[in-house]
Amino acid sequence: MTAEYKVLGEIAVITMTNPPVNGLGSSTRVGITDGLSKANDDPAVKAIVITGAGKAFSGGADIKEFGTSKALQEPNLLSVILALEASTKPIVAAIHSVVMGGGLELALGCHYRVVAPGTSVALPEVKLGLLPGAGGTQRLPRVLGVETALNMIVSGEPVKSELLASAPGQKLFDKLAASAESLFDEAVEFAKSVAGKPAAELPLVRNLPCKHPQGDAYFQFAKNMVTGMSKNYPAPLKCLEAVRAATTMKFDDGMVEERRLFTQLMLSPESSALRHLFMAERAASKIPDVPEDTPQRAIKTVGVIGAGTMGGGISMNFLNAGIPVKILEMKQEALDRGVGTIKKNYEAQVKKGKLKQDKYEQRMSLLSTTLNYDDLKDCDLIIEAVFEELGVKEAVFKELDRIAKPGAILASNTSTLDVDKIAAFTKRPQDVVGTHFFSPANVMKLLEVVRGKETAKDVLATVMAIGKKIKKTSVVSGVCDGFIGNRMIEQYSRQAGFLLDEGATPQQVDKAIEKFGFAMGPFRMGDLAGNDIGWAIRKRRSVERADMKYSRTADKLCELGRFGQKTGAGWYDYQAGKRDAIPSDLVNKMIEDHRKELGITPRKISDGEIVQRLVYALVNEGARILEDGIASKSGDIDMVYLTGYGFPIYRGGPMHYASQVGLYNVAEAMKRFAKNPRDDADFWQPASLIQKLVAEGRNFG
């Protein structure tokens, strides 16, 4: 059992011991009820304290158990909380560090709650596409008031304990301890002070009233606010319905209503997606062949080569984390421009109130610049963000090899070039790694960590740790053209081009995939990022892979100089200074003419086919990326496509989405696309991994 029981004089102590965050898994639930039975059966015990060992009181229900038989093992969390309320002896929750989800619901079942300052208090279930399903929607409003409770439940955001404890009329906490260190002793003293109280006098949250003075009007207002958040997934609105039930129903009826709504959400595809991503994000930081206790290299100062858009954005990530950065450029005006852009970005944040002036100044104090490679010789990590051309990278890495101190990590921000070739420019390939940031580098969460065949394991461990420190979602990729994300988007873009040749318009393709949930379709995205970027990559690839079949419309567009918003015209027309994408008669005519050149009679293409061809192209290429060992887990691929390419979060990523559709159905659709003479039959052969999983009746994951 992962809960310990001991008796201190007349006080029994139940301690949850389920690291890392005392998830309320079946063994913990059994341990708690076992301790309660012992305490209530022991005449020497007059009161009970329940607390959590380690870094949390409890992080809630054990997410790792969801969907397994363990989650159904008795006693379930509701039963544990009923057992707490039924105790004939007073129970005091001694709460510290983190009390979230089911952990807070468990504390609400206790008679009293003593909390340490600085404790994060939350009901974050909505972030998993759920709602608090163990009484949180019924009890929290009773102790904090309807509005505060609803805000916490619908946002899922943590609130510090001292803030809640100081709210007028709050009944969540009976005592705010002086410190985390004194919490336990103060909770024991509190338990002694209520020891021996008759059971009938023990306070139960369920018995508190729960009303809102203008209930109908308030909930209507709240519903209007929440409806927008619920556009793509139902949890926020159902949270509101559950809290409303607390104000209109008796407690036990409210609990039934909460359970009804919770069950609906637990079974929803959106919650399955969000729970998958919660685990996938944490799993991504684990590299199968790199033990978690691999020693890391100390990163005290970072060198960045290149003060352009990427170099500046990369630098900001480290400055934001309090790590000194030295930027190298070849010309002073480039340095001045780059530093000026960083300053402008920070000043904009200060103006919006997102960054305090003193923080801004502190960050800028960590920034230095140089025109001389030798000034980087003490840097622990050096990241180059220079022009994407192998010859330029060669010159940079030969210089780095000359000046960098032994053990310095040499990283390339290349987005498509071969990291092994780059490493070979040095005599220390084991210290070379790819750190592929996404533009804008100080905003986008994704960081592809590209491991060369000789990249040392401690280099990987260090870069993954520093990635977490600068708040990136780091995913390890092997070396191939495009790594994970760009290799997949190439197939996505090819399908977009074929769809135009066959009869669709850019606006139809964009609308269909945006309705599926992407923030931007491929053509609006091209106009935003610059169509010339893909053009340059296609030119390079047409040399290396002349056999690669793709639509020429994108090339024709670029030959007209229509690079997108930056040239005032792309797939769409734009009014001067505006970003609204206006369907272009010229482009649509160009596409029609191109079809005629190809002898294609345009056909009506359904939105469903558009979505399947775009999304399944990602899935098939993702499966091949797994087969090639470029990515180690399908969840990694989902994280890449979510955090770097705008895949809709409530669908869980391309690989999770394919599993929800059913790989059999996905493979059958691929076989249909393979018969399309305008398409690429070879590409649409379902990847052998997909065929294997279908044959075994399995999914990704």
Ligand code: T1G
């Ligand atoms: N269950 C199981 N494991 C959990 C967990 C949980 N609730 N929370 C975290 N972990 C694991 C996580 O997978 C990782 O494991 C390790 O702890 C460190 O996590 C009925 C239904 C608590 C604030 O949504 O917000 O209760 O990868 O890297 O940055 O109403 O984890 O090392 O093996 O995030 O210090 C509601 C989710 C559940 C809280 C700690 N609770 N967790 O942050 O560490 S549903 C949540 C967090 C529920 C009831 C409902 C954070 C944290 P590993 P970490 P951290």
